[in-house]
Amino acid sequence: MTVPTTEANAFDHRSLHERIAADLRDEIMSGDLGPGAKLPSTVQLKARFDASNATVQKALQLLKDEGLVIGRAGAAVTVREHRQRTMRPASYMAPAEPGAPYRWLTEAAKHGAPARSRLLEVAEAVPPADVCAALNLPEGGTALMRRQVLLLGDEPAELVTSYYPVEIARGTAMMERRKIKGGTPTLLAELGYRPRLSVDRISARVPTQEQYTALQLPSDLPVLRTLRVVYSDHDRPIEATVMVKAGHLYELQYEFTPE
Missing domain, CATH: 3.40.1410.10 (Chorismate lyase-like)
Structure with missing residues (x-):
């Protein structure tokens, strides 16, 4: 029996910064963003995800904490070498x-x-x-x-x-x-x-x-x-x-x- 999809069970209940991190993480792990590649800029990520600067920075910090990317405030964030x-x-x-x-x-x-x-x-x-x-x-x-x-x-x-x-x-x-x-x-x-x-x-x-x-x-x-x-x-x-x-x-x- 197929369970019908409704707004209640189809909505992603994670915080926006977690959803942004999840999408970027998938691109890193699948190779779309390879080792050494620069992530889109904060301005690009804000537009892509309709997010505030603070939300984008929280998402990037998650990826930094996980060891997937490196970078500092005001500089480009890049995918770490040989992480996966x-x-x-x-x-x-x-x-x-x-x-x-x-x-x-x-x-x-x-x-x-x-x-x-x-x-x-x-x-x-x-x-x-x-x-x-x-x-x-x-x-x-x-x-x-x-x-x-x-x-x-x-x-x-x-x-x-x-x-x-x-x-x-x-x-x-x-x-x-x-x-x-x-x-x-x-x-x-x-x-x-x-x-x-x-x-x-x-x-x-x-x-x-x-x-x-x-x-x-x-x-x-x-x-x-x-x-x-x-x-x-x-x-x-x-x-x-x-x-x-x-x-x-x-x-x-x-x-x-x-x-």
Whole structure:
């Protein structure tokens, strides 16, 4: 059944400066305003959006706070260089080569900034319901949790919380609060649990308090949340990871070969 459109449910209830910022943000993220491009002048934006000078300045300040543009009062506002990054999640699913770093670090470094990880927590915990279902855990069941933040330069890029069946993790380096050379995919492969299938579920969400703080977000813009479940032989789930990144700074690219 089609829901009729009415003035009540069709109107954009956001403040005008938020609507202006939203339109400009979309043009930046889609490439219409590329890195280094000058935004339209304040006079042009006032005419385009039928807005006051103060409203336009509030919209531009939102984009500055989000790290999308730079500029000062009385000068042209320009799109920051290399702000939107394209990540290819499939490229860091496989275990790293012997002696090589975690694949995310290798792939992320291609964006030109030094990539590193900071381990935040290692503990047995009751996972979120969707993770419990993915790992076939009973109600109230626990898993080993490893939480880390991945950084490009000094900028938090992704909050990663991974869960592993306790019977797999127990007695291994995964239980220790330290980084694992090559990452857990490499260790799991060494233990005989090679990845055979990875399934990603991606959604856009309002950030939680933890995500907001860890990623140093400027506002409650949506984050991209990926739930990745990795299966080994006999369709056994060996890892479920929740990866969260700022929606206004990153896009995900997947490549498929037609059958």
